[in-house]
Amino acid sequence: MDWSTDNKWKQKAKEKKKVYKRYLEFAKEAKVIKQLPAIHIDVFSKINCLDCANCCKNHSPTFKATDIKRISNHLGLKESDFIEKYLKLDEENDWVMITQPCSFLNTDNTCQIYEVRPSDCARFPYTNEDVFIKRKALTLTNTGVCPAASMVLDTLIEKG
Ligand code: SF4
């Protein structure tokens, strides 16, 4: 499937939002945390992020102080210059990209700073972490951004 052009998953995820919300509300966290690693591997074996990049196009990662330091070093910029050029503070006082799609996204969906990308990018959509079941509002939002997040929830719901 060409994830960059096929937005059927988005419609499906939108229609299932109430089902996802209810599942997240009542799911047994310890059980889900045990189920997640295998489901994460299975779902990402079916999705190629390079065919998608929906997160990089529509959703900014947050940049922690360590991310800013590492990426500025990599780019040979002073941290203050990096911030001025690329970042702004959002309503939660987190540093996020000024532009979307992300300034570091190449036209072939690769990332110009892949080796030093923000930890938020490396971890997104948190399908292999307890964050996925603990931060329910975030996971629910991510089902509208990331097909993998909604596929993981679909599988969890199927497995019961
Ligand atoms: S993490 Fe999700 S939204 Fe981002 S490229 Fe991969 S499948 Fe797409």
Ligand code: SF4
């Ligand atoms: S830094 Fe790289 S991985 Fe992160 S949003 Fe930008 S292009 Fe995507």
